[in-house]
Amino acid sequence: MTDAGSKRWDTRLTDExxxxxxxxxxxxxxxxxxxxxxxxxxxxxxxxxxxxxxxxLCLSGHRLFRGAFPGAALDAACAIEALHAxxxxxxxxxxxxxxxxxxxRPACHRVYGSAIAILAGDALQAFAFDVLSQSEAPPSNVVAxxxxxxxxxxxxxxxxxxxxxxxxxxxxxxAEKVTFIHSRKTAALIGASLAVGAALADAPERDxxxxxxxxxxxxxxxxxxxxxxxxxxxxxxxxxxxxxxxxKKKMTYPAQFGVEQSRETARRLIAEAKARIxxxxxxxxxxxxxxxxxxxxx
Amino acid sequence: MTDAGSKRWDTRLTDExxxxxxxxxxxxxxxxxxxxxxxxxxxxxxxxxxxxxxxxLCLSGHRLFRGAFPGAALDAACAIEALHAxxxxxxxxxxxxxxxxxxxRPACHRVYGSAIAILAGDALQAFAFDVLSQSEAPPSNVVAxxxxxxxxxxxxxxxxxxxxxxxxxxxxxxAEKVTFIHSRKTAALIGASLAVGAALADAPERDxxxxxxxxxxxxxxxxxxxxxxxxxxxxxxxxxxxxxxxxKKKMTYPAQFGVEQSRETARRLIAEAKARIxxxxxxxxxxxxxxxxxxxxx
Numbered sequence: 001m002t003d004a005g006s007k008r009w010d011t012r013l014t015d016e017x018x019x020x021x022x023x024x025x026x027x028x029x030x031x032x033x034x035x036x037x038x039x040x041x042x043x044x045x046x047x048x049x050x051x052x053x054x055x056x057l058c059l060s061g062h063r064l065f066r067g068a069f070p071g072a073a074l075d076a077a078c079a080i081e082a083l084h085a086x087x088x089x090x091x092x093x094x095x096x097x098x099x100x101x102x103x104x105r106p107a108c109h110r111v112y113g114s115a116i117a118i119l120a121g122d123a124l125q126a127f128a129f130d131v132l133s134q135s136e137a138p139p140s141n142v143v144a145x146x147x148x149x150x151x152x153x154x155x156x157x158x159x160x161x162x163x164x165x166x167x168x169x170x171x172x173x174x175a176e177k178v179t180f181i182h183s184r185k186t187a188a189l190i191g192a193s194l195a196v197g198a199a200l201a202d203a204p205e206r207d208x209x210x211x212x213x214x215x216x217x218x219x220x221x222x223x224x225x226x227x228x229x230x231x232x233x234x235x236x237x238x239x240x241x242x243x244x245x246x247x248k249k250k251m252t253y254p255a256q257f258g259v260e261q262s263r264e265t266a267r268r269l270i271a272e273a274k275a276r277i278x279x280x281x282x283x284x285x286x287x288x289x290x291x292x293x294x295x296x297x298x
Numbered sequence: 299m300t301d302a303g304s305k306r307w308d309t310r311l312t313d314e315x316x317x318x319x320x321x322x323x324x325x326x327x328x329x330x331x332x333x334x335x336x337x338x339x340x341x342x343x344x345x346x347x348x349x350x351x352x353x354x355l356c357l358s359g360h361r362l363f364r365g366a367f368p369g370a371a372l373d374a375a376c377a378i379e380a381l382h383a384x385x386x387x388x389x390x391x392x393x394x395x396x397x398x399x400x401x402x403r404p405a406c407h408r409v410y411g412s413a414i415a416i417l418a419g420d421a422l423q424a425f426a427f428d429v430l431s432q433s434e435a436p437p438s439n440v441v442a443x444x445x446x447x448x449x450x451x452x453x454x455x456x457x458x459x460x461x462x463x464x465x466x467x468x469x470x471x472x473a474e475k476v477t478f479i480h481s482r483k484t485a486a487l488i489g490a491s492l493a494v495g496a497a498l499a500d501a502p503e504r505d506x507x508x509x510x511x512x513x514x515x516x517x518x519x520x521x522x523x524x525x526x527x528x529x530x531x532x533x534x535x536x537x538x539x540x541x542x543x544x545x546k547k548k549m550t551y552p553a554q555f556g557v558e559q560s561r562e563t564a565r566r567l568i569a570e571a572k573a574r575i576x577x578x579x580x581x582x583x584x585x586x587x588x589x590x591x592x593x594x595x596x
Contacts, residue, residue, distance in 0.1 A: 029453055034478070035461040038453050090420060095393075095412040114393040118416060119461050122388060122423065123453035129427045130452055133445035139437035146444055147431035154428055155327055155336050155421035163333040163417050180332070 009288040013056060020055040021047065024078045027131055041112040041120035042127070046085040049103030049239065053222075053289070054193040055081045060286050061194035061211055064277075067201025072137035076145060076196050079128040083153055084189065086124035087162070089117050096166065097244075104239035125153070137200045144199040148212070152192035161185030168251035178256045182223040183216065190219030194286075207280065214276045218290045221269035224262050227252040228297045231259060263297060270294045307586040311354060318353040319345065322376045325429055339410040339418035340425070344383040347401030347537065351520075351587070352491040353379045358584050359495025359509055362575075370435035370498050374443060377426040378491050381451055384422035385460070385487075387415050394464065395542075402537035423451070435498045442497040446510070450490035459483030466549035476554045480521040481514065488517030492584075505578065512574045516588045519567035522560050525550040526595045529557060561595060568592045 025047055029039045055077030062073035092099040092107040093114060100110050109117035132149065135142045152158055161184025168177055195212035203211070229238055230245045231254050245252045253262040274287045323345055327337045353375030360371035390397040390405040391412055398408050407415035430447065433440045450456055459482025466475055493510035501509070527536055528543045529552050543550045551560040572585045 033454075035453075035458055035465060037465065038458060038461040042453060086420075090416060093416065095416060115464055116461065118388060118391065118393060119457050120453075122384075122419070123457040125420065125423050126448050126452035126457065128448075129444055130448035133441055133448055135441075139441045142441050143431055143433075143437045143444075146427055146441075150424050150426075150428035150431055154424035155333075155340060155418075156331075159417050159421040159424065160333055160336060163336040163414065166413055167333060167335065 005284060006288065009285050012285060013289070016056050016059055017052045019074060020052050020059075020077050020081060023074050024081060027075070027078055028082075028127070037112055037116050038120055038123060041089075041108055041116050042124055044105070044111060045089050045102070045108045045120065046082055046124065049105065050081065050085070052077075052081060053293075054084050054190060056289060057190065057193040057215060057286070058197040060289065061197025061203075061215075062201045063197075064211070064280060064282060064286065065198050065201035065203040065207065067137075067197070069135075069137045069200055072135045072142075072200050073197050075131050075135055076200055077193075079131040080149065080189070080193050080196065082124045082131070083128040083149065086121040086128070087153075087158060087189075089121040089124070091162065093117060096162075097248075099241060099244070101240050135200065138202070141200050141202050144208070145196045148192045148195045148199060148208075152188040157184045157188035161188070165250065170249040171251065173251045173256045175256060178251050178253060179220075181251060182220055182253065186223035186226070187216040187219030190222060191215035210276070211280060214273050214280070217269050217276070218273040218293060221266040221273070221290075222293045224253045224266040224269075225293055225297050227254050228259065228262055228266070232297070266294050266297070303582060304586065307583050310583060311587070314354050314357055315350045317372060318350050318357075318375050318379060321372050322379060325373070325376050326380075326425070335410055335414050336418055336421060339387075339406055339414050340422055342403070342409060343387050343400070343406045343418065344380055344422065347403065348379065348383070350375075350379060351591075352382050352488060354587060355488065355491040355513060355584070356495040358580075358587065359492035359501075359513075360499045361495075362509070362578060362580060362584065363496050363499035363501040363505065365435075365495070365499025367433075367435045367498055370433045370440075371495050373429050373433055374494050374498055375491075377429040378447065378487070378494065380422045380429070381426040381447065382487065384419040384426070385451075385456060387419040387422070389460065391415060394460075395546075397539060397542070399538050433498065436500070439498050439500050442506070443494045446490045446493045446497060446506075450486040455482045455486035459486070463548065468547040469549065471549045471554045473554060476549050476551060477518075479549060480518055480551065484521035484524070485514040485517030488520060489513035508574070509578060512571050512578070515567050515574070516571040516591060519564040519571070519588075520591045522551045522564040522567075523591055523595050525552050526557065526560055526564070530595070564592050564595070 028043055031040045031043050033039050058077040058080050059073050089108040091097050100107050161181050164181045191212040194215040195208050198208045198211050230242050235242050270290050273290050277286045326341055329338045329341050331337050356375040356378050357371050387406040389395050398405050430444055459479050462479045489510040492513035493506050496506045496509050528540050533540050568588050571588050575584045
């Protein structure tokens, strides 16, 4: 990529992140609306941090198919970010991963207690579907978006991956189990993010399936990189505690395949995702976003 | 009501409960689908118990407006029951109400642990929207149903009421606070159940709003009766532990207004709901369902 091209995408990414943050702040109930603790907790964990990768991918999927509803795509991006925020709140709970720091700030339960954290997560999931359901896009496309997001969020994908991740702690690792966990825990929602944008742009069903699968491929690379950063990264940059996977005997890519092979797999998956998204007509921005995923460990 | 009329409704209610139970069993992932603990937990808490009041009201709202999609109404009834089951799982968690028995069986976290219980609840909420999104009803009606259910489930209603309920423990009670809690914690989802059925039947917006409000009125009575049963009921019949509200200093109707006045209020609300639903054209079945709510304490 030329430097000029990369700079253009940097600017777009910054703009889109700000647009998502801003819109999320408007859509979420105000911090002083009763019950205030609940609404504060929802805002604490949804605003003021995060790479907004999933939201930006949603906008990109919509743009790729020349969608006519940028407002609907922005709201869907917010819905997806709210849903992602709920999963982080629940993952961090003492009963689950027991993490204290998230996005450089105290985890939700550290500030508001576990009861409010559980309920703030629950409310954010409902909020995601509430926002989607108020979309200005045509109803048939909105229904498709709800279907894609709810499936990715459910027991067969996101939550199922999280359960397998917990149950994998300390168990005998295997390539099959690691792939089961990663493709569900992380990759499904990243795939759905692109697909929801495409669905709201009225993309053909075949293209929605293809872009979802491309997103899952990139999403798998994302989780591998996240595992690598847990081994090699800086806590300050990550905004969360690291070196926990080994302590918890988590079933990670580096634990199963070693650092070098994991890095190589992430690169290969990203190269594949880039080639396939170019084939769908990407002008370069989605490839740039995919590139950012592996850049973190290259 | 004549005995013959009542018997006819008894039979219909039994049939509808069985139909919901049966369909839920088909829609939920099988207990041996991986991760099995998650799917077992989801089935444990959703099947094999419950009055199915919300699901039956959804079917009734659809029938009242001569809906053409009984299959869509049945699936929506299952979605609502799954969402209700998720709220019970999370309410019972040690971090929230810390209850061990539900519907005459051990609470989800007592069997599967808190982590799986949290995640099973999360997955059931996603499942509810997944099922709704696969509805055979026209997309614009499905979007309306998603909107009604997600709003009722969110921070401004169901979850907000639950937070106010927790925060009300031991606080100075007031009529305003009790009404805030009850109208959100319980009444909103009962109102939405009727409204979702009506929306899937393509009822006019004004009628959807009216039937939702009628359902909330009956739902408020339902929660008052639940409070009364906590004071006066039998644990065996309730299928859960009782006499907990006083111990926890919960802000309940009987605590605020006394037993007699609470019973009187419940009766008055049900009489109002019956009159209004008759006005909307109910042939008698919804009135009968409303009647069952107060019958429990009369």
